[in-house]
Amino acid sequence: MTTSAPSPEAEKDPIGHPFRTLQELLDHVSGKNLPPLTPEESLLADRTPFPFLSIVGQREMKLALLLGVINPHIGGILLIGTRGTAKTTAVRALLDLLPATRRSLCVYGCTEEEVEHGGMDAVCPACAKKYGEGRPLTARDRVRLVELPLNATLDDVVGSVDRREGLHERMRVRRGLLAQADRNLLYIDEINLLPNEIVDAILDAAAQGVYTVRRGTFSATYHTRFTLIGSMNPEEGRLRPQILDRFGLRVLVRGLQNAAERLEAYRRVRAYRESPHAFLRQYAADLAAAAAEVQAARDRLPQVTLPDDLATEAIARTQEMGIDSLRAEIAWFEAARAYAAADARTEVTAADLQVVAPMALRLRRSAFMDDYFTARRDEEETIQQLLADLK
Numbered sequence: 001m002t003t004s005a006p007s008p009e010a011e012k013d014p015i016g017h018p019f020r021t022l023q024e025l026l027d028h029v030s031g032k033n034l035p036p037l038t039p040e041e042s043l044l045a046d047r048t049p050f051p052f053l054s055i056v057g058q059r060e061m062k063l064a065l066l067l068g069v070i071n072p073h074i075g076g077i078l079l080i081g082t083r084g085t086a087k088t089t090a091v092r093a094l095l096d097l098l099p100a101t102r103r104s105l106c107v108y109g110c111t112e113e114e115v116e117h118g119g120m121d122a123v124c125p126a127c128a129k130k131y132g133e134g135r136p137l138t139a140r141d142r143v144r145l146v147e148l149p150l151n152a153t154l155d156d157v158v159g160s161v162d163r164r165e166g167l168h169e170r171m172r173v174r175r176g177l178l179a180q181a182d183r184n185l186l187y188i189d190e191i192n193l194l195p196n197e198i199v200d201a202i203l204d205a206a207a208q209g210v211y212t213v214r215r216g217t218f219s220a221t222y223h224t225r226f227t228l229i230g231s232m233n234p235e236e237g238r239l240r241p242q243i244l245d246r247f248g249l250r251v252l253v254r255g256l257q258n259a260a261e262r263l264e265a266y267r268r269v270r271a272y273r274e275s276p277h278a279f280l281r282q283y284a285a286d287l288a289a290a291a292a293e294v295q296a297a298r299d300r301l302p303q304v305t306l307p308d309d310l311a312t313e314a315i316a317r318t319q320e321m322g323i324d325s326l327r328a329e330i331a332w333f334e335a336a337r338a339y340a341a342a343d344a345r346t347e348v349t350a351a352d353l354q355v356v357a358p359m360a361l362r363l364r365r366s367a368f369m370d371d372y373f374t375a376r377r378d379e380e381e382t383i384q385q386l387l388a389d390l391k
């Protein structure tokens with residue numbers, strides 16, 4: 001990549017904006033006017049994701065994704081929308097903002113935690129030796145985005161067992177995508193098109209935080225603590241209601257409605273395609289600030305509390321709404337805690353609950369999918385009626 005002197009406009013907008021919160025930063029960048037681009041370096045760019053902060057509009061989708069990164073206990077995020085609404089772009093763009101975690105240095109995924117809970121036999125012989133010598137089994141690394149390929153088999157997802165005799169138990173499990181997703185984000189595009197057995201395995205693993213592979217008398221359990229992000233196009237098939245219920249936050253992603261926003265979105269996509277590195281440079285300072293905010297919010301989260309009286313009142317409201325699922329409250333409260341953490345506070349307020357309520361509570365009681373398909377069918381009929389006398 002070539003480098004060039006920053007444009008005067010870029011210098012006026014340097015690193016270190018005094019943003020108090022992640023929300024302020026999001027608002028600032030959403031309304032930001034970019035300096036003109038110089039189309040120099042171009043098409044040789046590596047696969048660099050479109051910057052998260054440069055996605056025009058779609059505030060609720062961006063907020064839901066950030067809350068999911070800050071607090072994995074929200075229980076997954078489902079993005080519902082037709083094609084071309086930047087769902088996959090937004091998920092991939094999270095790469096720039098992902099916080100730090102601890103990661104195993106071993107291909108079998110051994111960690112210190114497993115030795116502490118299960119003894120030396122819980123890890124592979126090489127790691128047992130390392131542990132005995134006081135060497136680390138894990139290192140600090142960033143949270144990763146693991147994408148489920150569309151043609152993945154059940155074995156690819158849950159892992160399989162190597163039947164060779166004499167192998168240490170730890171080494172007999174071929175780790176699947178679920179094991180790789182531990183402490184990461186797992187993204188499933190078009191989740192409504194996946195075979196049921198795969199969806200069920202993933203949702204069980206996400207809910208339990210562990211998964212057990214069984215083959216004959218052999219079984220092995222591994223950690224699967226990941227934030228699940230699913231996307232679906234409701235025009236291409238429904239999602240079973242029990243699956244819908246397993247997602248903590250649900251975002252209805254619509255295309256941009258405002259002409260000025262659509263023009264700005266077009267302008268940014270074009271600028272990015274013509275000169276990805278130059279485009280990314282314009283966001284570098286804001287992305288670094290946002291990544292630091294996400295990390296700070298994640299570090300603050302354990303201290304964030306929800307007062308009992310507020311929680312009691314909120315539970316009464318969900319009952320009034322006719323929502324039975326306990327998952328609704330868990331998602332709602334955990335999202336509100338993440339929102340308070342992102343706002344640099346350690347106590348949830350009623351306002352926090354109000355902001356995140358639609359994402360957590362929608363589609364819990366209504367037969368949204370049925371309504372959606374009924375509306376589509378009605379539309380088809382209307383079109384046919386309007387065309388009936390066409391000669």
Ligand SMILES: [Zn+2]
Nearest residue numbers: 106110124127
């Ligand atoms: Zn190992």
